[in-house]
Amino acid sequence: xxxxxxxxxxxxxxxxxxxxxxxxxxxxxxxxxxxxxxxxxxxxxxxxxxxxxxxxxxxxxxxxxxxxxxxxxxxxxxxxxxxxxxxxxxxxxxxxxxxxxxxxxxxxxxxxxxxxxxxxxxxxxxxxxxxxxxxxxxxxxxxxxxxxxxxxxxxxxxxxxxxxxxxxxxxxxxxxxxxxxxxxxxxxxxxxxxxxxxxxxxxxxxxxxxxxxxxxxxxxxxxxxxxxxxxxxxxxxxxxxxxxxxxxxxxxxxxxxxxxxxxxxxxxxxxxxxxxxx
Amino acid sequence: xxxxxxxxxxxxxxxxxxxxxxxxxxxxxxxxxxxxxxxxxxxxxxxxxxxxxxxxxxxxxxxxxxxxxxxxxxxxxxxxxxxxxxxxxxxxxxxxxxxxxxxxxxxxxxxxxxxxxxxxxxxxxxxxxxxxxxxxxxxxxxxxxxxxxxxxxxxxxxxxxxxxxxxxxxxxxxxxxxxxxxxxxxxxxxxxxxxxxxxxxxxxxxxxxxxxxxxxxxxxxxxxxxxxxxxxxxxxxxxxxxxxxxxxxxxxxxxxxxxxxxxxxxxxxxxxxxxxxxxxx
Numbered sequence: 083x084x085x086x087x088x089x090x091x092x093x094x095x096x097x098x099x100x101x102x103x104x105x106x107x108x109x110x111x112x113x114x115x116x117x118x119x120x121x122x123x124x125x126x127x128x129x130x131x132x133x134x135x136x137x138x139x140x141x142x143x144x145x146x147x148x149x150x151x152x153x154x155x156x157x158x159x160x161x162x163x164x165x166x167x168x169x170x171x172x173x174x175x176x177x178x179x180x181x182x183x184x185x186x187x188x189x190x191x192x193x194x195x196x197x198x199x200x201x202x203x204x205x206x207x208x209x210x211x212x213x214x215x216x217x218x219x220x221x222x223x224x225x226x227x228x229x230x231x232x233x234x235x236x237x238x239x240x241x242x243x244x245x246x247x248x249x250x251x252x253x254x255x256x257x258x259x260x261x262x263x264x265x266x267x268x269x270x271x272x273x274x275x276x277x278x279x280x281x282x283x284x285x286x287x288x289x290x291x292x293x294x295x296x297x298x299x300x301x302x303x304x305x306x307x308x309x310x311x312x313x314x315x316x317x318x319x320x321x322x323x324x325x326x327x328x329x330x331x332x333x334x335x336x337x338x339x340x341x342x343x344x345x346x347x348x349x350x351x352x353x354x355x356x357x358x359x360x
Numbered sequence: 361x362x363x364x365x366x367x368x369x370x371x372x373x374x375x376x377x378x379x380x381x382x383x384x385x386x387x388x389x390x391x392x393x394x395x396x397x398x399x400x401x402x403x404x405x406x407x408x409x410x411x412x413x414x415x416x417x418x419x420x421x422x423x424x425x426x427x428x429x430x431x432x433x434x435x436x437x438x439x440x441x442x443x444x445x446x447x448x449x450x451x452x453x454x455x456x457x458x459x460x461x462x463x464x465x466x467x468x469x470x471x472x473x474x475x476x477x478x479x480x481x482x483x484x485x486x487x488x489x490x491x492x493x494x495x496x497x498x499x500x501x502x503x504x505x506x507x508x509x510x511x512x513x514x515x516x517x518x519x520x521x522x523x524x525x526x527x528x529x530x531x532x533x534x535x536x537x538x539x540x541x542x543x544x545x546x547x548x549x550x551x552x553x554x555x556x557x558x559x560x561x562x563x564x565x566x567x568x569x570x571x572x573x574x575x576x577x578x579x580x581x582x583x584x585x586x587x588x589x590x591x592x593x594x595x596x597x598x599x600x601x602x603x604x605x606x607x608x609x610x611x612x613x614x615x616x617x618x619x620x621x622x623x624x625x626x627x628x629x630x631x632x633x634x635x636x637x638x639x640x641x
Contacts, residue, residue: 123453128496129520131579151452157364164452189367193449194374194412198367206363234404235394238361273396301398302407 088224088257089289090178094330096356097146098349100139107342109138115346117144119332120175123151126167140175146290147177151193154213154227155186155200165220172221179289181226181259184210184250199232202239202246211253218256226257226289231267231305243268244282257289260326262318263305267296270303276318285326293319293352294334308337310348319352323359331356366392374409377445384409416444419454423490424461426482426534431472439471455490462487478528478565485530488522488574492581495520498639505640511604516641517597522574525591529568531583577635589614589621590628600641
């Protein structure tokens, strides 16, 4: 499944997240990287250095947009100003697909700037799917929704997380950004088998995969993106690749960011699994 | 429970100020959350609540290092938490988080105490800094725009140029406070943890009125001190006045002789053009 309609029929390899501490290294040394994932919101600005850097990156590299504030799962309507700004970036980057999270984060116009957990209800699935469709129609680019790490569950939930994911993507007819680290983190926090989750994912909809590191605490695991990927997550990744096939993969490293070479080396560990799957 | 009701309850609990030791308020029961064998419902919510507060406080720390230097780290923390409780984010981007701080601080002068005036000056400068960083750039004025040169010509000022009339010389302090600091960016899906940060001591600043332009050049931010007359002309252009009216006001109020003013005008316009500040209206 190297390319499908949810990733714009592209065949991207292993990418890494574009982060400020690496700007100089990338622009001066021009390392060979399959693609960069950018956080859309960092470039939804009117001018200045962020857009200048983005344009320089676009001259050399393929870029895919990943968002953190569309909040498909919020009960309120999509923010039209947000969508307009996002579309300007989409036109600039020509991203073949665009991803954001299966979560909520705002209510009545007040923003949490976090990826808050969904109640797994049919009402929530319906609202979320409708908003994904609206965003796709406005932005005119395939959309993939990412499963988030979570630390809370709700009494009103009517299904499991993976059933909810399936319900949303089927209703929205959209892609999935499968974050295997998030599945691992949530499986530990909510005591479920991560392989049950992975085995239920509709493989034909997976547009991209995320891998990352996390932090362990006594009573829970936090998705901090500040460590290398641990072995159990690589095993989950291996399983995902066996099911889904060779898929665009991205390593996220957002805090205590090491050198570019170290991040890239960590990302390239995915090659081992992708090569076997070819 | 409907989705919107759940989200309103969750958000209200999430954004309630943290208590002693950054623990969630004991009043928060969060009965809509399922406990598990290790954590109560409130403890599960606390993970989100702490992350919410740390993320927003962290953003304010990065955006207002000068204010932090003036009031000190403890007072800054208290001030920021009070501000965020009153003015939660109404924008999808953290970039706008401090947009209400100047007006809010103006109504809460007791928090910075006897440093209120200098603190307000610094907040105005730091917000102008943010606007200058990623503000819009209009097409720079070219010779073709000056074909109808005359007193009725209107010239615009780039939106990213901020003009400030300050009671304290806070620019030097801000430069020291922000040395090597770059604007933060949003990361993806990562929980925010509290960060240890260095705070610069402000020392005692003596009052001194300064006029300042906060602008960018080659994608770096600069503070340029302006002469009073220079500031007034730029302010008039920003307000949309014609060149004729902007200059007439300046001539009327200036303490300089007409010859000195004429010489300065030539110098100022040349500098603004070179800096790319002038644009079409």
